[in-house]
Amino acid sequence: xxxxxxxxxxxxxxxxxxxxxxxxxxxxxxxxxxxxxxxxxxxxxxxxxxxxxxxxxxxxxxxxxxxxxxxxxxxxxxxxxxxxxxxxxxxxxxxxxxxxxxxxxxxxxxxxxxxxxxxxxxxxxxxxxxxxxxxxxxxxxxxxxxxxxxxxxxxxxxxxxxxxxxxxxxxxxxxxxxxxxxxxxxxxxxxxxxxxxxxxxxxxxxxxxxxxxxxxxxxxxxxxxxxxxxxxxxxxxxxxxxxxxxxxxxxxxxxxxxxxxxxxxxxxxxxxxxxxxxxxxxxxxxxxxxxxxxxxxxxxxxxxxxxxxxxxxxxxxxxxxxxxxxxxxxxxxxxxxxxxxxxxxxxxxxxxxxxxxxxxxxxxxxxxxxxxxxxxxxxxxxxxxxxxxxxxxxxxxxxxxxxxxxxxxxxxxxxxxxxxxxxxxxxxxxxxxxxxxxxxxxxxxxxxxx
Ligand code: HEM
Numbered sequence: 277x278x279x280x281x282x283x284x285x286x287x288x289x290x291x292x293x294x295x296x297x298x299x300x301x302x303x304x305x306x307x308x309x310x311x312x313x314x315x316x317x318x319x320x321x322x323x324x325x326x327x328x329x330x331x332x333x334x335x336x337x338x339x340x341x342x343x344x345x346x347x348x349x350x351x352x353x354x355x356x357x358x359x360x361x362x363x364x365x366x367x368x369x370x371x372x373x374x375x376x377x378x379x380x381x382x383x384x385x386x387x388x389x390x391x392x393x394x395x396x397x398x399x400x401x402x403x404x405x406x407x408x409x410x411x412x413x414x415x416x417x418x419x420x421x422x423x424x425x426x427x428x429x430x431x432x433x434x435x436x437x438x439x440x441x442x443x444x445x446x447x448x449x450x451x452x453x454x455x456x457x458x459x460x461x462x463x464x465x466x467x468x469x470x471x472x473x474x475x476x477x478x479x480x481x482x483x484x485x486x487x488x489x490x491x492x493x494x495x496x497x498x499x500x501x502x503x504x505x506x507x508x509x510x511x512x513x514x515x516x517x518x519x520x521x522x523x524x525x526x527x528x529x530x531x532x533x534x535x536x537x538x539x540x541x542x543x544x545x546x547x548x549x550x551x552x553x554x555x556x557x558x559x560x561x562x563x564x565x566x567x568x569x570x571x572x573x574x575x576x577x578x579x580x581x582x583x584x585x586x587x588x589x590x591x592x593x594x595x596x597x598x599x600x601x602x603x604x605x606x607x608x609x610x611x612x613x614x615x616x617x618x619x620x621x622x623x624x625x626x627x628x629x630x631x632x633x634x635x636x637x638x639x640x641x642x643x644x645x646x647x648x649x650x651x652x653x654x655x656x657x658x659x660x661x662x663x664x665x666x667x668x669x670x671x672x673x674x675x676x677x678x679x680x681x682x683x684x685x686x687x688x689x690x691x692x693x694x695x696x697x698x699x700x701x702x703x704x705x706x707x708x709x710x711x712x713x714x715x716x717x718x719x720x721x722x723x724x725x726x
Pocket of ligand 1 (some may be wrong): 346362363374424512530534535536541542574586587590591650651652653654655656657658659660661663664
């Protein structure tokens with residue numbers, strides 16, 4: 277049995293560049309060459325074993341928490357999210373944070389966020405002009421940031437929320453900028469210059485977060501409040517301990533970041549894919565405007581996330597050896613493995629004509645636990661998956677019941693925005709006001725003129 281699976285012999289800079297610039301083409305090519313299990317090497321020189329056989333995915337997702345470390349593998353996020361972020365922890369510490377974080381994200385709580393989502397979508401749509409061409413990504417980012425901020429902090433308007441919103445966006449611009457990524461790849465994330473630049477954008481955000489935490493702590497009506505921060509302040513672990521300010525800061529930052537960029541990118545892809553297929557768009561629009569088939573709406577979202585999973589891989593660091601590739605490879609402890617979401621989703625034995633956008637496939641066969649994995653899996657599966665799916669439904673509904681949308685150009689290529697993949701022109705669509713809405717608007721104007 278071999279230790280590490282084979283992989284390309286190109287220099288690691290070349291491999292990293294291709295993975296960043298053309299992730300899908302690059303990964304698909306390696307699978308064609310080497311099979312379902314192959315090894316890539318990026319700038320840090322550490323091998324990363326890509327897995328795309330559902331059996332291997334199952335091995336990783338059902339592996340024991342003391343064997344599959346995700347926190348250690350997510351280390352690059354530490355400077356922003358903080359060392360106490362759920363994404364950075366493993367084993368008992370991870371489990372503790374996960375238990376504290378889960379209650380606000382249980383399915384039945386989603387209805388409480390519905391009003392926030394609908395209102396944020398409505399506000400956004402009020403700014404759209406008939407006939408205008410817009411890039412969905414920045415609009416969706418603004419919308420999803422608004423939603424997560426309100427869900428986390430409560431329905432608070434005013435200058436302070438506005439200040440936090442601006443600071444977060446500035447920080448995100450700075451940290452997801454491609455030049456910044458290139459610099460961090462070349463200089464290493466620990467470089468002093470990068471650290472200094474990061475602190476400049478991060479310090480004011482931290483200051484605001486600690487201020488909001490202190491303000492919430494001082495509130496006498498926490499039990500009555502519905503926001504996530506209030507719930508986290510009241511949450512107790514098995515020993516009856518509450519979360520510290522530092523833990524709260526790190527989890528808030530995690531929720532704010534994990535909770536909005538991903539959803540915004542997924543929504544942008546949904547609009548990009550739909551406008552390229554007018555018949556699918558038409559059917560979805562009909563369903564949303566009065567049809568009964570909620571299943572079709574879900575199938576569109578599932579298909580979007582299959583064909584364009586915004587996080588193309590997740591990573592685990594092995595603390596003990598495991599066997600993958602149908603018994604061919606025994607990976608030693610210390611190896612990093614990457615369940616390759618993007619590649620699993622493009623398997624033609626599971627998804628015939630895998631490159632086609634065809635929501636119907638999910639009506640015929642519901643998504644499988646180890647074959648549809650846009651939210652990762654096992655003990656690390658995305659905490660906010662129900663929230664994200666609920667929000668995607670709400671936004672698709674709001675947009676398509678208010679406007680008709682159509683393609684501006686051909687399909688967009690996959691581009692990178694930090695860890696996520698996005699449409700390279702941001703998902704550009706033309707918005708055309710819905711006929712009924714135009715008539716209602718015209719009637720109002722007429723009434724005013726009279
Ligand atoms: C379309 C939207 C989203 C996608 C595609 C997505 C995807 C993911 C993925 C792939 C992981 C890693 C899972 C693993 O390692 O197996 C993850 C983890 C996580 N996500 Fe999401 N996510 C989305 C939205 C959200 C939202 C809305 C929130 C919260 C408001 C959220 C919070 C988290 C948290 C806290 C974790 C860490 C879980 C852990 O380590 O135990 N995500 N997400």
